[in-house]
Amino acid sequence: AQSVTQLDSQVPVFEEAPVELRCNYSSSVSVYLFWYVQYPNQGLQLLLKYLSGSTLVKGINGFEAEFNKSQTSFHLRKPSVHISDTAEYFCAFNDYKLSFGAGTTVTVRA
């Protein structure tokens, strides 16, 4: 079965520090991977996506992710976070229907 696993449930980080959110996937076929962000009391918003091509994917709000086929990973990074990045982040695998990871709650502190 195809699935994604988010390795961290909670990530506290100080403002202006870097952050990395880890996501591993399992699939025997071509993969399409996504990161979504959910701000408090809001819907999900697409941060970035990997469909094919360059393994380094840049998204909105300064986020980027790297697709690593050998390690079956798709980790999300941001070099310097802001208070406004406090949210829940979901890694997702898509073969027409999204299969979400359990989510990682990022709390940015001043």
Added chain:
Amino acid sequence: DAGVIQSPRHEVTEMGQEVTLRCKPISGHDYLFWYRQTMMRGLELLIYFNNNVPIDDSGMPEDRFSAKMPNASFSTLKIQPSEPRDSAVYFCASSPGLGSGTGFYEQYFGPGTRLTVT
């Protein structure tokens, strides 16, 4: 475009009552999805439609849940009778599907309906 529109944003009802959630997808999107989000189970796909036809409803919890898409611009998710364990945030999402030129398998989510069943 206004994005995916859901109504109501909040719904509080008593156990046993019928609840209807509504969704208007983005114009031109061929796929529509209903999700449920709870603390215990996270995000779950309930059902999805392609060109108004239900394709996979394996995520629908039980017969109390039903979903329809009478036309390309409207879908409903109905719970009858509702139970306290149905309390959750319900999201609708739409996608242009394959080869749209705007994204591949990309889904756009509505703001959700927070349902509380007392």
